[in-house]
Amino acid sequence: MLGLDADRLRADLNRLLAFLFHQGILDEQYLQLQQLQDESSPNFVSEVVNIYFHESEKLLRNLRSLLMDREFSDYDKMGIHLNQFIGSSSSIGAKRVRNVCVAFRAASDQNNRAGCLRALELLEHEYCILKNKLHELFQIEQQRLLAAGVRYPMLN
């Protein structure tokens, strides 16, 4: 029964991953991330993604703070934040977030404040989806590892 739990959870994990790829939320770069995870660094993916979340939330706060300033005109600064966001999102395979950042950067390059505001709303929305889905993925993975661990206890 416990083994079936681990198998069922693996199936859930694969289904969720397939969904995330199909929806374009993740791309193949995420698979490359998984390939860097091994026995010596079993939590590598979740650790790196947590770094990404931490950094991204700082960037989102900075972007919102810039745009909420009535006197705002520093599009160069906005471009720097967006470049960073594009780079980090690409590096973990966060495809939709990356694409929204690219559109946001285009609006910023044109000094289009209204376009930037719309892009920021969309970016915050996409980031929220990504974060929730990745948390779900990690939770299922944790449960799967627990279930597999119970199935295969340490033998003397």
Added chain:
Amino acid sequence: RKRQLLTEIVLRNRLTALVVDADTTCRVLEQLLLRSYGVQTQGVDNGRDAVTLIASGVKFNLIIIDMILPILNGLEATRQIRDMGVHCKMLGVTACSGESERQAFLAAGVDVFIEKPLDPEHLVPILRELDG
């Protein structure tokens, strides 16, 4: 199994690399990717620290540097490193994807311009070349 989607190589020589990127996610990932191939790495998050480290005499086989960096940007840091007579391989790895950015980075002194993310398809041929 460990790197099924990555091209596996075994380096004969101990290579060293410096990763210069202000973004923690990118810097951590690039260093880990390099380490997965047995490359020893150091990381800094701004151009000035990169120049200072190189000026102190530390030698690297490879420098991976982003264009947008705080304190001293990637273009200027690259120029200063080359002006010191450093001839190691330099990869400009950046989220900036325009042709003008590419030309500017190559003119500053990087050997290769790569749009992020840094992936094995770009990295492995370079490591093979450095490994002789």
